[in-house]
Amino acid sequence: MTLSNIMLAVIVAILLLMAVAIGQIIVKLLDGVIRLREIKIYEESGVEEFIRAKIDGAESNLWDRIKGLLSDAVPVEKEKDILFDHTYDGIQELDNNLPPWWLYGFYGTIVIAVLYMGYYHVLGYGPSSLEEYEAEVALAEEQVQEFLSKQANLVDENSVALLTDQAALESGQLLFNVNCVACHLESGGSMPGGVGPNLTDEYWLHGGSLSDVFKTIKYGVPEKGMISWQGQLRPRQMQEVASYIMSLQGTNPANAKEPQGELYVPEATEAAADSSQVNG
Numbered sequence: 473m474t475l476s477n478i479m480l481a482v483i484v485a486i487l488l489l490m491a492v493a494i495g496q497i498i499v500k501l502l503d504g505v506i507r508l509r510e511i512k513i514y515e516e517s518g519v520e521e522f523i524r525a526k527i528d529g530a531e532s533n534l535w536d537r538i539k540g541l542l543s544d545a546v547p548v549e550k551e552k553d554i555l556f557d558h559t560y561d562g563i564q565e566l567d568n569n570l571p572p573w574w575l576y577g578f579y580g581t582i583v584i585a586v587l588y589m590g591y592y593h594v595l596g597y598g599p600s601s602l603e604e605y606e607a608e609v610a611l612a613e614e615q616v617q618e619f620l621s622k623q624a625n626l627v628d629e630n631s632v633a634l635l636t637d638q639a640a641l642e643s644g645q646l647l648f649n650v651n652c653v654a655c656h657l658e659s660g661g662s663m664p665g666g667v668g669p670n671l672t673d674e675y676w677l678h679g680g681s682l683s684d685v686f687k688t689i690k691y692g693v694p695e696k697g698m699i700s701w702q703g704q705l706r707p708r709q710m711q712e713v714a715s716y717i718m719s720l721q722g723t724n725p726a727n728a729k730e731p732q733g734e735l736y737v738p739e740a741t742e743a744a745a746d747s748s749q750v751n752g
């Protein structure tokens with residue numbers, strides 16, 4: 473028996489118990505209605521009628537009780553007792569009883585209104601309409617963020633932008649430590665005679681712009697031992713690890729590999745972005 477099956481059995485058992493309890497409450501309510509009517513009979517018609525009603529009540533079955541809840545109309549032969557005195561164009565008004573189900577439903581709304589008022593407005597336990605609205609807006613914003621982060625997964629070498637926020641760089645570092653350190657070492661500087669080139673200097677074999685680095689990571693240089701990562705990392709992850717590599721610029725780790733490739737001079741705009749990012 474799996475856990476979910478046990479859960480299901482427990483839920484079914486609870487529902488059954490609840491159904492039994494609700495059934496008992498309904499029977500009690502019907503009983504209450506009958507008591508109220510008996511009291512009314514006692515007040516209006518005296519003790520003999522009351523005793524008769526009691527005997528009837530003792531003999532009444534569930535169906536009688538339900539019928540009693542549906543209608544409390546005065547029998548036609550007694551209607552003359554409940555006729556109002558006034559007459560309009562020969563039309564007279566009958567002061568008949570309201571159907572009990574309606575009347576108790578009405579009382580119920582009053583009770584619920586008081587409980588509702590107390591719960592939501594006086595004690596402030598439940599969320600108000602405004603709070604519910606705000607929660608929904610927050611949820612919608614979350615969904616927008618989720619959507620945007622999915623969009624972020626669509627980045628490629630043309631649209632890639634430098635990430636500078638802490639979370640993205642930390643995620644990039646984690647990806648680097650898991651996937652790249654074997655050849656580039658933890659510092660990113662590799663070592664003399666190391667497999668991968670130094671990623672912390674200004675010399676690059678395949679270009680030092682963010683877009684270049686992203687491209688190298690994405691497509692790799694398989695013939696030189698740098699694999700293509702697009703099958704293993706999502707675009708967003710490649711953006712993160714590329715941004716992390718950019719953040720290593722100028723860290724000048726000890727015992728790093730000698731510069732290889734060409735000096736890369738960032739363009740003015742990128743230099744600004746880079747310096748803010750290195751400082752940050």
Ligand code: HEC
Binds near residue numbers: 647677699701
């Ligand atoms: C199996 C070893 C190996 C692993 C693992 C590896 N690389 Fe490389 N990487 C290399 C080699 C070798 C080169 C140099 C390729 C060449 O000579 O053209 C390189 C080059 C690069 C370059 C270009 C450097 C330049 O000078 O242009 C970048 C950027 C880079 N790797 C990033 C990464 C990232 C990010 C990871 C992890 C996701 C990674 N590498 C994992 C071996 C590796």
